[in-house]
Amino acid sequence: MRSWSGWVIALALAWGLAEPASAQLDYGDFSSATLTGKAWSEMGSQNYEAALGYIAKCLELYEAQAKTMQAGLSDYPPNTPPEATSKFWALNDVGTCLFIRGEIELKRGDKSAAKATFQKLVNELKYAQCWDTNGWFWKPADAAKKKILELEFEQP
Amino acid sequence: MAALSFTSVAAENQPVRTERPAEVTLGPNPAGDWRFFVNGREFPVHGAGGAGAPGLLEKLKEAGGNCVRTWGIDALEVRMSNGDRFMDRAHQLGLMVVPGLWVQHERHGFDYSDPAFITRQRTQLLAQVRAYRDHPAVLAWGLGNEMEGPASPTGSVVVLQEVEELAKLIKQEDPHHPVMTVIAFTGGGKVANLVQYCPSIDILGLNTYGAAGGAGSAIKAAGWTKPFAITEFGVNGFWEVGKTDWGAPYEPTSQEKGRSFYAAHRMVFELNDGKELCVGTFAFLWGWKQEKTDTWFGMFLPTLEKLAPVDAMTKVWTGHWPTNRCPVLNALNSPAAAKRIPPGQEFPATVEVEDPEVGVRLAGQIREYGPERGR
Numbered sequence: 001m002r003s004w005s006g007w008v009i010a011l012a013l014a015w016g017l018a019e020p021a022s023a024q025l026d027y028g029d030f031s032s033a034t035l036t037g038k039a040w041s042e043m044g045s046q047n048y049e050a051a052l053g054y055i056a057k058c059l060e061l062y063e064a065q066a067k068t069m070q071a072g073l074s075d076y077p078p079n080t081p082p083e084a085t086s087k088f089w090a091l092n093d094v095g096t097c098l099f100i101r102g103e104i105e106l107k108r109g110d111k112s113a114a115k116a117t118f119q120k121l122v123n124e125l126k127y128a129q130c131w132d133t134n135g136w137f138w139k140p141a142d143a144a145k146k147k148i149l150e151l152e153f154e155q156p
Numbered sequence: 157m158a159a160l161s162f163t164s165v166a167a168e169n170q171p172v173r174t175e176r177p178a179e180v181t182l183g184p185n186p187a188g189d190w191r192f193f194v195n196g197r198e199f200p201v202h203g204a205g206g207a208g209a210p211g212l213l214e215k216l217k218e219a220g221g222n223c224v225r226t227w228g229i230d231a232l233e234v235r236m237s238n239g240d241r242f243m244d245r246a247h248q249l250g251l252m253v254v255p256g257l258w259v260q261h262e263r264h265g266f267d268y269s270d271p272a273f274i275t276r277q278r279t280q281l282l283a284q285v286r287a288y289r290d291h292p293a294v295l296a297w298g299l300g301n302e303m304e305g306p307a308s309p310t311g312s313v314v315v316l317q318e319v320e321e322l323a324k325l326i327k328q329e330d331p332h333h334p335v336m337t338v339i340a341f342t343g344g345g346k347v348a349n350l351v352q353y354c355p356s357i358d359i360l361g362l363n364t365y366g367a368a369g370g371a372g373s374a375i376k377a378a379g380w381t382k383p384f385a386i387t388e389f390g391v392n393g394f395w396e397v398g399k400t401d402w403g404a405p406y407e408p409t410s411q412e413k414g415r416s417f418y419a420a421h422r423m424v425f426e427l428n429d430g431k432e433l434c435v436g437t438f439a440f441l442w443g444w445k446q447e448k449t450d451t452w453f454g455m456f457l458p459t460l461e462k463l464a465p466v467d468a469m470t471k472v473w474t475g476h477w478p479t480n481r482c483p484v485l486n487a488l489n490s491p492a493a494a495k496r497i498p499p500g501q502e503f504p505a506t507v508e509v510e511d512p513e514v515g516v517r518l519a520g521q522i523r524e525y526g527p528e529r530g531r
Contacts, residue, residue: 139370142369142370142428145369145423145427145428146369146419146420146423147419149415149418149419149422149423150415150416150418150419151415152418153411153414153415153418153419153468153471154415154484
């Protein structure tokens with residue numbers, strides 16, 4: 001017989017499944033920087049559903065602009081001084097969001113989804129750059145290329 | 157010049173007597189990628205550092221490796237499992253060697269403004285070159301290892317100037333082998349200084365871990381136009397990973413390490429910008445050692461059992477996975493993981509392991525971590 005606490009957990013799970021994650025999210029000022037920052041933070045706390053919600057919103061609002069920015073580039077734009085990259089805010093934030101999404105998919109064991117996300121980043125937003133709080137820029141598409149190779153290493 | 161003679165065994169097991177060094181040149185292959193050419197044949201470096209314990213050279217050959225790097229000259233004299241010297245055993249197996257010529261570090265108290273020290277070091281290194289320059293297994297000289305100052309953003313200029321003098325002297329003593337110098341790759345400033353102060357260096361060796369995949373484009377951006385090799389790479393360094401709240405770095409699993417080796421080699425040697433300058437890589441470490449932990453860098457256990465990075469290098473060197481791949485540790489979970497726990501209390505741990513070929517025997521050890529002891 002199911003215990004009382006078991007029913008509470010089951011109900012809570014059912015409620016969680018029925019309620020879309022987006023309804024519980026605080027998008028703040030809806031800027032790409034805010035959404036990307038929240039996605040990082042939620043992934044760090046292993047709140048993957050919330051992170052994916054912020055990422056989905058960022059893509060919904062800014063992916064088209066990111067692709068337009070990418071289309072105007074033939075190389076990485078200058079990143080010194082760091083503020084120079086702010087002109088490409090949508091490209092940088094949406095690219096970073098795709099990288100976070102791939103990481104979450106990996107952490108959840110969905111390797112084929114992760115590979116597809118990383119490949120999308122490499123194919124569509126390869127000149128995105130992301131500021132590392134240690135004091136330099138890193139390149140999400142390069143990191144994604146590495147992740148794709150790492151996935152090849154898995155057992156066949 | 158003392159004439160040295162060597163007896164080696166060719167691939168067909170026919171004894172071959174050779175008293176000549178291999179003919180080694182550097183140049184672009186038909187695809188425009190820089191390569192070594194040994195006796196006229198293209199020689200992409202499928203290398204590893206170490207292999208100093210008996211049995212490891214054979215394992216390197218078996219995995220598809222073709223070259224081994226040492227840090228000092230003493231390693232060449234170590235006796236291998238069949239009783240031969242390291243250098244001769246490597247040659248018997250058809251492996252080339254980059255002998256390390258150890259250049260002293262300022263951080264170890266050596267004073268590069270002291271003429272007596274400079275003379276002594278030059279004399280020692282040139283004697284080492286004379287002793288081995290005619291050995292047919294020598295591919296190139298590895299002049300120094302991180303002597304410029306591992307953490308320095310630019311490298312010590314006085315040391316780099318002496319590296320240049322040493323390179324010129326080595327070339328006078330042995331015009332038949334290229335000279336490579338090896339630095340800890342910490343950014344473009346160091347590379348720019350090498351361009352300026354070390355024009356006699358033929359190959360730039362880079363010890364780099366988390367940044368290995370992008371090293372080619374980074375050194376090009378810093379002005380390097382000659383060939384380079386990745387002289388140490390593999391797993392992310394313990395300085396490049398997250399830490400517990402008491403400062404212990406999270407060591408990747410063997411599977412994660414294997415992925416890093418595989419991806420880093422392919423990125424720097426096959427895919428990324430700068431690959432055209434890359435003559436090959438040396439995986440670190442073909443063996444085992446205590447550095448931060450007992451297992452961080454080693455690609456083998458002391459029992460000579462291979463770990464996942466060996467599978468990774470076998471794949472990139474040969475194009476095939478080994479017949480028996482290492483077991484995969486998918487997860488190791490415990491409520492005690494990365495937490496401060498009271499002594500004497502029991503905690504469960506679960507391990508998810510798979511090995512489709514031969515099954516798995518599980519054994520566990522708990523090691524004390526103490527930064528003061530580097531572990």
